[in-house]
């Protein structure tokens with residue numbers, strides 16, 4: 001159905017036409033995963049951004065890898081509905097999920113867990129807008145009006161948000177990726193937006209405060225929700241297989257580091273010698289030292 005024709009209709013017809021827009025109308029980067037739920041992922045390793053339509057307006061989860069992606073998501077929203085973006089959920093604090101906050105807010109209120117505002121302010125580079133603008137003419141255009149937009153709402157542990165007919169359960173996972181990580185569970189639709197705890201076919205960057213036991217606990221909690229669809233913070237959406245794959249990887253890593261520690265090897269030796277050939281095809285092999293360090297911390301009990 002052509003949207004242009006819909007635009008000629010009266011308001012009621014327009015609403016019906018708009019909500020029937022197919023994912024292909026939105027461009028090649030969008031997939032429709034359920035009625036009124038769309039995911040954008042411009043490239044396999046890129047962050048995902050999701051659009052959830054409700055009777056009372058739009059909820060966005062993360063803002064895309066770059067401001068170009070954020071603009072593309074906003075264009076898709078405008079094709080889908082005339083209703084405003086009411087709420088923007090950040091699943092973590094890093095720029096590849098939050099730089100585009102300014103595209104949606106105002107009017108959207110932004111929410112993430114405790115600590116998000118402080119972490120985003122601390123990491124903020126006042127030159128970020130200028131640096132991005134130098135990347136390309138397209139980026140210069142997309143970054144117009146850029147400013148740091150931090151969450152308006154922080155919650156502790158978990159919270160439930162009702163927008164229109166939909167329920168969003170926000171779960172705060174600590175020490176799993178960034179300073180504030182939120183998974184978003186839609187219990188009625190059985191869709192889970194899983195933040196960046198488990199990323200398909202990719203070695204994650206495990207920062208010094210990240211704990212593999214806490215990651216495994218978060219994976220277990222998310223699996224126990226029994227979601228039908230899992231949308232990770234990066235890459236393609238899928239099923240709980242994303243969790244199974246990550247869990248196996250981290251368990252094997254812990255096991256191998258544990259064996260080497262018991263053999264009396266130092267962290268440096270382990271970093272030089274440890275191999276994970278089963279995962280040689282995963283992206284970002286250069287992040288492996290941060291994974292070994294995290295496994296070493298876990299094995300040593302700190």
Ligand SMILES: [Zn+2]
Nearest residue numbers: 092094178196
């Ligand atoms: Zn991140």
